[in-house]
Amino acid sequence: MLFSSNVFLYMFLPLCLGLYFIVPRKLKNFVLLIFSLVFYAWGEPKYVLIMLASITVAYITGLFADQKRYKQNGRRKAMLSMIIAIVWNLGFLFFFKYTNLFIKTANDIGGLGIKALDIALPIGISFYSFQTLSYVIDVYKGEVKPQKNILNLATYVALFPQLIAGPIVRYQTIEEQLTERKESWDKFSSGVKRFTYGLAKKVILANSAGALFEELSAMSNDKLSVTAAWVGIIAYTFQIFFDFSGYSDMAIGLGRMFGFEFLENFEYPYISKSITEFWRRWHISLSTWFRDYVYIPLGGNRKGKGRQITNIMIVWALTGFWHGASWNFMGWGVYFGILLLLEKFIWGKGLQKTPAFVQHIYAMFFVVIGWALFAFDDTDKLINNLKNMFGANGLPLINDMTVSKMLGFAVTFVILVIASTPLCKWLGEKIKGKSEAAFDVVQTLSVPVLLILSAAYLVSSSYNPFLYFRF
Known part of the structure; x- marks a missing residue:
């Protein structure tokens, strides 16, 4: 079930909210859990059993990973529980x-003729596997107490606002909120606003950019130009940002409606002046997860430059691989790992001495190239698109089709650029500084307007994908 679907917006969510606020406090987590399981089972009922099994394993191993429960040999027994949790989660994910x-890959290289397995990827497995894994590890490290109520743990893992595409919510972030959160009208209204902004980003902006990318990427080379290839991948650059950040906004907004506070997952990544800054702003929950559970345990930067370089490349290879079962994702991760190393050890200090606009152009150039690697999991299409972008296929620099598309999409591109910056937030703060009443009116009116526009887009268009479902 998509957040940006009529079934969710007009049936599932109102019913869930209504029942949630009717039942007494002790039943609220139960209501959330039941609705979360229905939400997950809507598309793939059989895979609910896998998620429930992961919750059960996390619950049991979490109890035994607590070193304080042992008098002797506690560390060894607790470590065994943690290892079981790691093997279970990574084993099922793999x-x-x-x-x-x-x-x-084995068939392509060795011609082995092994038949592929008839299995589909359970939606959200990459996210909930990382959440249950981090929970057990944090219990072992003594950073959180084991959850003794399996209903509360199940609610944490299955919570539908962040279940299928994040952000990756750490247990320690909402440990107290699972039992002591307090709903309020201010928090609920704030959640509605945040959800609406995220919905508009997804339905209006991401889908518009995605439709242009799909159209251009489907064209044969005889109709394209070098500029069109760049326009297409820039459209994808906006699509994936507004698609994923819009979903994160909706998740954060939904969480607030039910009294939860999730951490931010995006901080205007397209205003970055370096690749290092970009990854501090993009998919923050994933970057910090790999930092805390892979990079630092491997030694981080504490064991010499050579070890640090190795650790960084391991983290970024895994980051790429986490995104999907295709080698282009691995290449995408390695690509960014190399760029981060080059900034750290070679040209980072020199880059900081250049004008700000030069730094920004540099960062966005390499980010866009990165999304070109990310967008195509078909190697032939990927190579062909890169050749088109750099004029290696003999395409004209520009043609009539490209001019037509650019003119027709010009206003949308301007809106996409503005919406990807803090400009709207800055203007809002200026209005609020001069007149808080005027700010409240603008903000209040924006919600129904965006809801109506989003509903109109949903009704009039059949194009409503969500890119991170496949991850």
Whole structure:
């Protein structure tokens, strides 16, 4: 079920909210859990069992990973529980997500003729596997107490606002909120606004950019130009940002409606002046997860430059691989790992001495190239698109079709650029500084307007994908 679907907006969510606020406090987590399981089972009922199994394993291993429960040999027993949780989560993730990739690769290289398995990727497995894994690890490290109520733990893992595409919510972030959160009208109204802004970003902006990218990427080379290839991948650059950040906004907004506070997942990444800054602003929950549970345990930067370089490349190879069962994602991760190393050890200090606009152009150039690597999981299409972008396929610099598309999409591109910056937030603060009443009126009116526009887009268009479902 998509947040940006009529079933969710007009049936599921109103029913869930109505029942949630009717039942007494002790039943609220139960209501959330039941609705979360229905939400997940809407598309793939059988895979609910896998998620429930992961919750059960996390609950049991979490109890035994608590070193304080042991008098002797506590560390060894607790470590064994943590290892079981790691093997379970990574084992299931690897089986469902990567088995067919390795079978295909083995067949391509060795001509083995192994038949691919008839398995589909359970939606959200990458996210809830990381959440349950971090929970057990944090219990082992003594950073959180084990959850003794399996209903509360299940609610944390299955919570539908962040279940299928994040942000990756750490247990320690909402540990107290699971039992002691307080709903309020201010928090609820703030959540509605945040959800509405996220919905508009997804339905109006991301879908518009995505439709242009799909159209251009489907064209044959005889109709394209070098400029069109760049326009297409820039459209994808906006699509993936507004698609994923819009979903994160909706998740944060939904969380607030039910009394939860999730951490931010995006901080205007397209205003970055370096690749390092970009990854501090993009998919923050994933970057910090890999930092805390992979990079630092591997030694981080504490064991010399050579080890640090190795650790960084391991983290970024895994980051790329986490995104999907295709080698282009691995290449995408390695690409950014190399750029981060070059900034850290070679040209980072020199870059900081250049004008701000030069730094920004540099960062966005390499970010756009990165999204070109990310967008195509078909190697032939990927190579062909890169050749088109750099004029290696003999395409004209520009043609009539490109001019027509650019003129027709010019206003939308301006809106996409403005919406990806803090300009609207800055203007809002200026209005609020001069007249708080005027700010409240603008903000209040924006919600129904955006809801109506989003509903109109949903009714009039059949194009409503969500890119991170496949991850």
